[in-house]
Amino acid sequence: MIKYKDYEISYNPKVIPDRRWDYDFQHNDYDGACDSGDHRCGEADSIASCKAQIDALDVSELRAERGIDEFDEMFPGTMEALNNLTKKQGE
Numbered sequence: 001m002i003k004y005k006d007y008e009i010s011y012n013p014k015v016i017p018d019r020r021w022d023y024d025f026q027h028n029d030y031d032g033a034c035d036s037g038d039h040r041c042g043e044a045d046s047i048a049s050c051k052a053q054i055d056a057l058d059v060s061e062l063r064a065e066r067g068i069d070e071f072d073e074m075f076p077g078t079m080e081a082l083n084n085l086t087k088k089q090g091e
Helices: 047-066 068-074 078-090
Strands: 002-004 007-011 023-027 041-044
Touching: 002 047, 007 047, 023 047, 041 047
Parallel strands: none
Antiparallel strands: 002 007, 007 023, 023 041
């Protein structure tokens, strides 16, 4: 298990021949209940892809807390950089 920020990343290969979901990640305080609305978890094909998704989740949370316009003024170019990184991980 790998710790990254407040998340844990683990290698968990599925029984299907597709490797796109071999790594799982979830926040330390993740509430897995269906009605919780907690989306701080996911699956990916690599550790780097998990980290990119975690970074995107963190940015989304901060944007929601601070307001999108204020966030973009404080950290110009961040969303574009994260979107490009996520696209690269998916290639």
